[in-house]
Amino acid sequence: MPESSFRYLPVAVIMSAYACAGAADAPAIAVAQDRVDRAVARIDGMAASLMKRTGIPGMAVAVVQGKRVVYARGFGVRAVGSPQRVDADTVFQLASMSKSIGASVVAQQVGAGGITWDTPVRKHLPWFNLGNAYVSENITIGDLYAHRSGLPDHAGDTLEELGYPQAEILRRLNQLPLTPFRNSYAYTNYGMTGAAMAVAAAAGTDWASLSEQVLYRPLGMASTSSRFADFQARPNRAPGHVKENGVFVIGPERGTAAGQQHWVAYNTDPQSPSGGVSSSANDIARWMSFLLAGGAGPDGPLVPAAALLPAMTPKSMIREASALGQRASYYGYGFFVDTSEAGRAVLSHSGAFSWGASTNFAIMPSVNVGMVVLTNAWPTGIAEALVAQFNDLVQYGAVRHDWFALYAPAFAAAFKPQGELAGKARPAQPAPAQALQTYTGVYRNDYHGALQVLRSEQGALELRIGAAPQLVFPLRHWDGDTFTFVPPNDSAPPGSLSKAQFSEGKLALEHYNHQGLGVFARTAAAP
Structure with a gap:
């Protein structure tokens, strides 16, 4: 997978399967309540079918309609070989779903008045520097949250792989070539992380504490954290799984020792704002209700709608429509922003780690409905497929595409062996090496x-x-x-x-x- 990191799958490309499927846009129309109810009633069967189709060990699903949680359930087991079942409070690593949650934290700070989406990063992170003086001086928090900085795809990820700390990774971004500023899109975990660090610096605290103080605690998200140690300490948590000889096993997650892969927990703290949140289906349900309410929490307004709305509207074009009747795909500030075949805005994000996490949420504000799917398995497309099936049922009363058949090849392509010599035989008579x-x-x-x-x-x-x-x-x-x-x-x-x-x-x-x-x-x- 050239120009990107395998560890963090190219969710922008994968999510575009949803944006590009189907025919021309149509005006949004009201949806009868019984259609939503029938869609909810079919989740059990659809989830069981997809789990059988893929063999993943565990999954948690929640659906909200406005402030009401209308569905919350776990399927399968937390870990293969264990009798412990997944439930709606089981904690999963969210991977890149963290970006949308982090954008909500930034929006809260925008509403509080300490920063704006247009605040230059250097105002609060004066040492932040990219490979162009003008860009370094003018790049804003919003630019980095919209992936329009000009940094190359997945900039900095190999430095994390090599064990460098967050600050050192951010400092070395200045050595990367840039594409046109604000006129190109490339998905970057560490670009966004740099913006979040500026937000935390402006607030005078660290990112994980800020997230807990201004979002998780006010929304009652007691099982949610941006610290990896908190995920490790949860008694009800789901470790990641990968496929080995065709079956899922608790996965080799990171590292080598004397050239051999070994089993360790992967610490997501260096890129916490972009991929380090852990949470449960029940907690994400609270957050989706907050989004649908335009920034209101259980105790009233938490984030002004005017601060949250910019994050949930198009800021960067990911890809143009490739044919008449198709739709372009966009990114906001930490959210994918698409339009369904029925003309409805769909705000979403996927998350995927190669060591065994695959997640997806989507909300449709015109229907006041949101769904989240969390899995503990090597990414297969099951999370995106279940959300898309549910959204079809809500909008049309029927599943209009074999969504898993659309998503699975995109994920499979991300798992093709890399390297010019991969799969090739060594020359039968190689030239000798030097001493x-x-x-x-x-x-x-x-x-x-x-x-x-x-x-x-x-x-x-x-x-x-x-x-x-x-x-x-x-x-x-x-x-x-x-x-x-x-x-x-x-x-x-x-x-x-x-x-x-x-x-x-x-x-x-x-x-x-x-x-x-x-x-x-x-x-x-x-x-």
Whole structure:
């Protein structure tokens, strides 16, 4: 998947399956209550069918109509091999659904008067710098929340993979090439995170505390947090699952040790505003009711509608319509903003982690209805499909498309093995490598930092890269000065294979070479 991180799936592309399906727009019309009731009555059957179709271990679903929760239920188990069932209070990692929730936090601060969507990021984060002086000076909180900064797709994600802390990742964004400012769209977790850090700085606190103080606590979202430690401490939580030999298992989530994948919990705190929220279906139901009420909580107005509305209206075009009768797809400030075949505004966001999380919510304000689906599985498209089926039933009284058949290929495409040599056989008669000490040494580039190529205890080459503790990859000889390594399991699909190409004192690592930033110069011999 070039130019993006496997860990965070390209939800902009995947969500466009909804925007582009079907025929011309039509004026929105009222929906009878009995149609909503019939749609709710079919959720159990649709959910069970999709779970059987995919084999995912667990899922939680909630539906709101205005302030009322009209459906909330769990399906399956929290973890394979465990009898503990998922319920509507089971806590899941939300992945990129966090962006819409974070945008609600920003809107609250806009309403409180400390900032605006047009506040320059540097006003509160003076060291924030991108690769152009004008952009650095003028980029706003809204620009970064609309993914219109000019940063490349998934900027900074490989730095997180290498273990760099949040502030260091944000500082290194200035080395990335920029596309036209405010005239291009590219989905960036760390661009948005930079904006959120400016908001927190303006409020004089950290992001997780701000989110809890101004949104989670007032809405009664007692199981919701932007801290990974809180997710780990929840007794009723769902770990992620991945497929292994065709069945779901609790997943290898991050990291390598001596080149081997191992089982650890993944800490989402570095990009918490973009992907670090954990929550339950019942808590998300409270938040969807807040959105449908234009910013009102259970105790009255929480966020002025004028502060929230900009986030939920188009700010960036993701892609143009490809044919007459189709609709373009847009992004607001942290929300996908689309129009259904019936002419209704649909505000939504997906979330997906390769180590086993897939989530989706959507609200239709003209019908005063919202639905959320949370799963604990390797992304399959089930969350988006169930929401789309429900929305069809509400709008038309029937499911108009095989939504899973539309979404599943988009997700499957994100899991194709990466690398020019993936799936290929090593040459039968490869050119010999040079003496291994020719390749050993310290290599460096300014973006990804330093790495070492060393002789392992077994006498082969190994690559050590990143912040401590470093990632360690065995280098396998392929042909001549070309070696290979298997990228981390949370950033490349199974079967991926990256080239490590030595040439004239330089080392090019294919896996890290997006925007040409994976070439390292040899600076010293091996210690």
